[in-house]
Amino acid sequence: MQTEIAFAPLSQIDAELLAVPAVDTQTAKGTDAKPSPVLLADDETVKAATRTVLDSGEFKAGANETLLLHAPAGLAAKRLLIVGLGKQAKATVHSVRNAAGTAVRFAKPRGIRKLVFALPSSETLSAAGPGARAAVEGAFVGDFDPDTYRSDRKDQSIQSFTVAAPAQADRAALEAAFAEGVIVGESQNFARSLVNEPGNKLTPTVLGQRAAEMAKEVGLQCEVYSTDKLHELKMGAFWSVSQGSAEPPALIVMRYEPEGVTDGPVPALVGKGITFDTGGISIKPADNMEKMKYDMAGGAAMIGAMRAITLLKPKVRVLGIVCAAENMPSGTAQKPGDVQTAMSGKTIEIINTDAEGRLVLADGLAYAKQLGATHLIDAATLTGACVVALGMVNAGAFANDDATYAQFDAALGVSGEKFWRLPLGEEYMDMIKSEIGDIKNTGGRWGGAITAAEFLHAFAEDTPWIHLDIAGVAWVEDSKPYIAKGPSGIGVRSILEWVRGFEGASTQTLV
Ligand code: BES
Ligand code: MN
Ligand code: ZN
Numbered sequence: 001m002q003t004e005i006a007f008a009p010l011s012q013i014d015a016e017l018l019a020v021p022a023v024d025t026q027t028a029k030g031t032d033a034k035p036s037p038v039l040l041a042d043d044e045t046v047k048a049a050t051r052t053v054l055d056s057g058e059f060k061a062g063a064n065e066t067l068l069l070h071a072p073a074g075l076a077a078k079r080l081l082i083v084g085l086g087k088q089a090k091a092t093v094h095s096v097r098n099a100a101g102t103a104v105r106f107a108k109p110r111g112i113r114k115l116v117f118a119l120p121s122s123e124t125l126s127a128a129g130p131g132a133r134a135a136v137e138g139a140f141v142g143d144f145d146p147d148t149y150r151s152d153r154k155d156q157s158i159q160s161f162t163v164a165a166p167a168q169a170d171r172a173a174l175e176a177a178f179a180e181g182v183i184v185g186e187s188q189n190f191a192r193s194l195v196n197e198p199g200n201k202l203t204p205t206v207l208g209q210r211a212a213e214m215a216k217e218v219g220l221q222c223e224v225y226s227t228d229k230l231h232e233l234k235m236g237a238f239w240s241v242s243q244g245s246a247e248p249p250a251l252i253v254m255r256y257e258p259e260g261v262t263d264g265p266v267p268a269l270v271g272k273g274i275t276f277d278t279g280g281i282s283i284k285p286a287d288n289m290e291k292m293k294y295d296m297a298g299g300a301a302m303i304g305a306m307r308a309i310t311l312l313k314p315k316v317r318v319l320g321i322v323c324a325a326e327n328m329p330s331g332t333a334q335k336p337g338d339v340q341t342a343m344s345g346k347t348i349e350i351i352n353t354d355a356e357g358r359l360v361l362a363d364g365l366a367y368a369k370q371l372g373a374t375h376l377i378d379a380a381t382l383t384g385a386c387v388v389a390l391g392m393v394n395a396g397a398f399a400n401d402d403a404t405y406a407q408f409d410a411a412l413g414v415s416g417e418k419f420w421r422l423p424l425g426e427e428y429m430d431m432i433k434s435e436i437g438d439i440k441n442t443g444g445r446w447g448g449a450i451t452a453a454e455f456l457h458a459f460a461e462d463t464p465w466i467h468l469d470i471a472g473v474a475w476v477e478d479s480k481p482y483i484a485k486g487p488s489g490i491g492v493r494s495i496l497e498w499v500r501g502f503e504g505a506s507t508q509t510l511v
Pocket of ligand 3: 277356
């Protein structure tokens with residue numbers, strides 16, 4: 001998708017489709033509170049062209065609601081699409097992101113390959129760039145389709161997406177933010193393209209190759225190890241998951257080391273990369289098992305975030321570790337009752353082989369610490385219990401350090417991704433004490449997302465750490481106006497922003 005910014009007056013922009021946002025300004029409540037849609041455009045000709053239809057009351061400017069006008073009077077554009085941002089009081093830059101995605105997804109099935117999206121004229125929604133960045137991110141998100149294996153697939157991707165900015169805008173700030181949005185949108189889609197692959201096409205080895213190819217392209221250090229390295233590092237927990245599969249595991253290690261930064265914090269991104277989760281000997285029911293190809297979404301998020309970090313060049317060193325394996329039942333698979341020794345030396349009693357994500361992450365976290373990580377963040381499609389708790393709306397977040405979480409919370413303000421913090425606590429840790437070894441890999445039915453988090457906590461220990469359980473939101477079950485059904489790419493944007501929050505904490509030497 002080609003992207004650009006235009007600074008021309010909206011009515012003079014020659015486009016196949018010009019999308020313009022609108023908000024509902026009605027504040028009264030009650031039955032006679034009729035929606036009062038207002039176009040967020042300064043151009044008088046555009047306003048005039050939409051007046052009749054906006055006055056008709058047919059269009060309410062609800063979030064992602066659309067209305068199309070052909071041959072709008074006085075405009076150079078062939079079509080005008082009004083896109084709702086919802087209630088004015090609630091409209092944010094995140095509404096703009098979704099509106100841009102909605103415009104793209106409106107255009108695609110209609111054979112429209114080029115569109116122009118007008119930034120809202122409202123200062124708060126587009127000031128100094130965040131609006132432009134969000135719009136282009138949303139356009140990339142909307143452009144992604146997961147149907148790559150359909151023979152009848154006609155590529156409907158958008159060829160060119162232009163953001164039209166108000167003439168008085170601060171051009172330099174806008175262009176910088178826009179360029180960031182392109183990188184972030186492409187990186188999120190890169191993660192989604194990995195998650196979208198079925199288990200037979202994307203094995204742990206292939207995931208490693210994809211990460212290495214990307215790393216080479218953008219100039220990121222990346223090494224991919226397998227069985228021998230797991231044994232050398234004594235990663236007994238990680239290895240135990242892979243031992244039942246004919247596919248070897250992959251330990252993907254990415255290092256972003258900007259020139260001149262030799263000290264300061266080293267955040268490490270640790271991702272669960274189960275390329276298919278059958279459950280192992282504690283096998284899952286057949287219904288919906290096909291979904292378990294997305295059990296590497298946490299790993300993909302880390303690979304996507306590392307791509308964005310490398311291209312955006314923050315002055316902070318970053319480690320990326322993805323523990324990739326296939327969880328299979330077989331004659332060599334681990335069994336309930338087995339005891340594994342993790343890299344940290346802790347012994348783990350395996351109660352359920354389907355609680356495999358925490359096993360691979362236990363060693364990933366320990367390795368990150370050994371490599372010098374000062375802060376840890378992990379992302380994993382870890383528990384069904386998290387989906388029960390938060391549904392498919394919010395992902396779960398846990399942290400052992402409030403300041404580190406506050407930095408993540410600030411990142412959410414930029415990313416617009418929805419995470420909800422859940423508690424940790426000694427009582428939950430008690431639920432996973434083992435009588436046979438140091439710890440067991442499940443803690444029973446209640447509080448399953450939290451006992452899983454406490455399991456990871458036992459390996460992160462006192463290092464400031466955040467755990468993201470993305471099981472409920474890594475796959476969009478029902479398509480939305482701004483995103484197709486399929487992989488969401490959740491985590492890439494927030495993790496990137498969290499990492500950028502460390503910038504400046506290093507003593508920089510001049511080079
Ligand atoms: N990959 C699953 C969790 C999952 C569930 C992801 C639904 C996406 C959607 C994980 O490995 C798993 O199987 N967890 C078990 C843990 C249990 C055995 C303690 C679960 O949640 O049932
Ligand atoms: Mn599992
Ligand atoms: Zn799993």
